Amino acid sequence: MKYVVYQRVSTKGQGESGLGLDAQERDIQLYLDNYVNDYSVIGRFTDIVSGKVNDRPELTKAIALAKESKATLLVSKLDRLSRKVSFIATLMDDKNLDLKVAQMPHADMFQLHIYAALAQQEREFISKRTKAALKEAKARGVILGGLRRGTEQRNEATKAQADHRANHVFPMIEAFRAKGMTLKETAQELNRLGIETARGGNWYASTVRNVEQRMAP
Known part of the structure; x- marks a missing residue:
C-alpha cells in the first residue's frame, strides 16, 4: 500500500518549532504501524497556512501525487485538510482520490x-x-x-x-x-x-x- 502524507500547521511558529508537526507525525506513524501490514510512503508535504484557506500549494502537490501514483492521501486529523466541510466534501467526491485519517482508522468516506x-x-x-x-x-x-x-x-x-x-x-x-x-x-x-x-x-x-x-x- 502506497501513501502520500500531508500535514498542516496554522502558523510559522508552529512550523519552525515542530510542535504541531510532531503530533501529526506521531499519529500518522501510529496508524501505519498498527493498521497497515505493508506500506511505503512515497511523498510528504507540509503547508503552513490556516485551515480556512483552500488554496494550498503543498496540498495540491500531495493530491496530484496520490492520484497519479494511485496512492492513499493520509492525514493525522480531518481538520488538517480543511476546516470547511464543503472543501472536504469536494475531495471525498473525487473518485480518483483515496483518503485516510490516522485518528479515525476505520472511518469510511460517509462517516468522515x-x-x-x-x-x-x-x-x-x-x-x-x-x-x-x-x-x-x-x-x-x-x-x-x-x-x-x-x-x-x-x-x-x-x-x-x-x-x-x-x-x-x-x-x-x-x-x-x-x-x-x-x-x-x-x-x-x-x-x-x-x-x-x-x-x-x-x-x-x-x-x-x-x-x-x-x-x-
Whole structure:
C-alpha cells in the first residue's frame, strides 16, 4: 500500500518549532504501524497556512501525487485538510482520490463527511457563544475599548470556549472516571479518540482535573 502524507500547521511558529508537526507525525506513524501490514510512503508535504484557506500549494502537490501514483492521501486529523466541510466534501467526491485519517482508522468516506459537518457546527456554535459572552460582559459594565477591549475580548472568548468544551466533554470524562480510570488514563483515552481540549491541544491529567473542577457544583 502506497501513501502520500500531508500535514498542516496554522502558523510559522508552529512550523519552525515542530510542535504541531510532531503530533501529526506521531499519529500518522501510529496508524501505519498498527493498521497497515505493508506500506511505503512515497511523498510528504507540509503547508503552513490556516485551515480556512483552500488554496494550498503543498496540498495540491500531495493530491496530484496520490492520484497519479494511485496512492492513499493520509492525514493525522480531518481538520488538517480543511476546516470547511464543503472543501472536504469536494475531495471525498473525487473518485480518483483515496483518503485516510490516522485518528479515525476505520472511518469510511460517509462517516468522515458527517464528522466534518459536526465539527463545523461546533465551531459555529463556539463563535456564537463567544459573541454572546462579549455582549453579556458589556451589559455588566465591562469596558471594551482600546487595548483593554482586546484583552477583555480575549478573556471572555477563552472562558466561553472553555465552558462550552467542558460541557461537551465532561460526560465522557465522568464515564471514564466512574470506571476507575485515573486522570492520566482518562487523558490518554481522550487523546486516543481524537478529542481536543478547548485550545485545540492534547489532554493531560491536569487538563482533565481542570474540567472536573470547572464542572463541580
